[in-house]
Amino acid sequence: MSEHLSPSALLAWYAESKRDLPWRHTDDAWKILLSEILLQQTQVSRGIHYWQKLVKRFPTPQSMADAEVDEVLHLWQGAGYYSRARRLHALSVQVCLPTIEGGFNGNLPLTAPALLTLPGIGPYTAAAVASIAYGEPVACVDGNIRRVMARQSKRLDPSVKEVETWANAVLYHDDAGDWNQALMELGATVCTPKRPLCGQCPVASTCAGKSTPLLYPQPKKVKRKRLDLKCTLRFDTNGLPELVQRGNDGLLAGMWGPPMGDGIDVTGLEYLGVVEHTLSHRDIFVEVWHGSCHRGTEPSTVALSSLDRKILALGGI
Ligand code: SF4
Known part of the structure; x- marks a missing residue:
């Protein structure tokens, strides 16, 4: 299994080629969290529009906790998967509780394990927010990273555990936020599902699957x-x-x-x-x-x- 991705090549490529997305101009954990929750099931181009509306109306967890859940749903309309909006509101309420009641006094918790205790936050979102906002050296695992891992390592159907092990092994601890974003950006823009651009890939030298990338990973059969x-x-x-x-x-x-x-x-x-x-x-x-x-x-x-x-x-x- 390839565990020797070049941090300098990937990070230099990311610095040069990353898309200019509005949440990449903030280190505010709440605003980063809003982007991560939106992007779970909304395309980036539409996510920008909703993120801007959310950040404007709810610049802090307290501003959302003070609002009715209906207002969050109203703002979310058209973005789909409305349970996300309901859980986000519940999260803001919990964050704004005093510490003795299990809350965080209005500030998002500062570590991935603590973020994981909040409604609607899974391992991916906790790791993304903690690494991007706080620089915590914790690896993300999402569909883009799974695809990069499968191709780098020639794996047909890697399990979640195997992808996690790989992501932890290649993690660049000195800049985990940019590293995680760089890997995800690579999967979203270069190592794409149908037309991987191996000729432009900054980590092609370590890629075992680059001669037949479309074989990896095998598509999952989804029953509609x-x-x-x-x-x-x-x-x-x-x-x-x-x-x-x-x-x-x-x-x-x-x-x-x-x-x-x-x-x-x-x-x-x-x-x-x-x-x-x-x-x-x-x-x-x-x-x-x-x-x-x-x-x-x-x-x-x-x-x-x-x-x-x-x-x-x-x-x-
Ligand atoms: S060389 Fe091709 S298949 Fe390998 S990681 Fe880069 S884009 Fe993906």
């Missing part, structure tokens, strides 16, 4: 699930739709939208059409049924998911 739902889209006499807030668990938890489920009664309603929506492992098909209601809600005042926006669009909103 189909979900069929029904939804009632009812309007009041002012043209405002009936919107309800979903419960705290399940699909689109906490977000607002027209009543939706698999056992919804559509008797007497007019069929409008089907809205299709794709999540990472799920294809959702929603039958939309039109009717009237006593009192609707102005959509701009509540947090709506992309799926709900598509449904409203079908009804002409």
